[in-house]
Amino acid sequence: MDDQPIITLENLTKSYGDKQVLKGIDLTVMPGKIIGYIGPNGAGKTTTVKILIGMLGHYEGRATVAGFDVRTHSLEVKRRIGYVPESAAIYDTLTPLEYLRFLGGLYGVDEGVIVSRAKEMLSLFGLEKNLDDRMSSFSKGMRQKVLIVAGMIHNPDVLFMDEPLSGLDANSAVTVKEIFARLAEIGKTIFYCSHIMDVVERVCDRIIILSNGQIAADGSFEELRQMNKEESLERIFTQLTSEGEQDVVASQFIQALSEREERVD
Numbered sequence: 612m613d614d615q616p617i618i619t620l621e622n623l624t625k626s627y628g629d630k631q632v633l634k635g636i637d638l639t640v641m642p643g644k645i646i647g648y649i650g651p652n653g654a655g656k657t658t659t660v661k662i663l664i665g666m667l668g669h670y671e672g673r674a675t676v677a678g679f680d681v682r683t684h685s686l687e688v689k690r691r692i693g694y695v696p697e698s699a700a701i702y703d704t705l706t707p708l709e710y711l712r713f714l715g716g717l718y719g720v721d722e723g724v725i726v727s728r729a730k731e732m733l734s735l736f737g738l739e740k741n742l743d744d745r746m747s748s749f750s751k752g753m754r755q756k757v758l759i760v761a762g763m764i765h766n767p768d769v770l771f772m773d774e775p776l777s778g779l780d781a782n783s784a785v786t787v788k789e790i791f792a793r794l795a796e797i798g799k800t801i802f803y804c805s806h807i808m809d810v811v812e813r814v815c816d817r818i819i820i821l822s823n824g825q826i827a828a829d830g831s832f833e834e835l836r837q838m839n840k841e842e843s844l845e846r847i848f849t850q851l852t853s854e855g856e857q858d859v860v861a862s863q864f865i866q867a868l869s870e871r872e873e874r875v876d
């Protein structure tokens with residue numbers, strides 16, 4: 612199975628009304644890799660992920676996960692994937708253990724396995740004292756940790772993550788990055804959407820830059836660096852995706868503020 616792609620996209624095209632958001636994306640991902648899927652706001656990252664996890668229909672082209680066509684075998688796909696959204700409505704009145712038991716049950720995971728996995732993973736995030744607290748009392752970071760554990764509770768082959776480090780303190784972020792590396796070592800695939808360039812630069816085996824619904828660059832950080840003759844991913848990203856000079860935009864922003872003040876005076 613390891614020589615078969617875990618994700619493929621063939622001419623993936625998606626429009627919302629008249630607006631074409633994905634413009635024919637072709638992509639092949641092999642298992643055991645950490646993929647950084649990055650791009651400016653509105654580039655189409657979440658749209659791609661939502662198609663891959665079966666949350667979004669009405670697209671053209673083809674998407675497969677673990678050899679299954681997402682359109683025709685969505686249950687087979689869902690069994691093999693986990694999804695960690697940037698933020699989500701979490702069942703506030705439940706405790707993390709109740710929530711994870713509920714979710715694991717939906718995936719058909721044995722109750723004993725769920726509870727031991729949940730306790731172990733939550734403890735690794737320092738939530739061992741909060742297992743039975745209602746999540747309504749949780750901070751943003753604590754909720755994010757529960758979402759990350761929830762994405763992994765059924766031991767999926769592929770983890771789709773949308774800015775998973777959002778709200779995490781530095782220690783927890785290091786833990787998550789370490790978990791990514793270990794998961795990849797055991798053959799899991801991480802599909803990681805983020806705007807945190809230095810993390811993507813350090814953590815991802817392969818970086819795909821999406822711009823305006825098309826792939827603008829695809830390679831390891833080293834390959835992108837050599838191709839674009841820039842030292843940091845942030846600079847490469849800006850070079851490939853920016854429409855204007857950032858310093859000019861900043862000046863115009865400040866000017867807009869002072870003009871307003873002059874009018875108020």
Ligand code: ATP
Pocket residue numbers: 627632650651652653654655656657658659
């Ligand atoms: P961000 O970095 O801001 O999260 P993104 O790359 O994930 O952006 P998407 O959320 O995929 O971008 O959105 C791509 C484009 O599709 C945007 O222009 C957005 O306005 C549009 N879009 C997304 N969802 C919908 C929707 N349900 N209806 C109409 N337009 C949508």
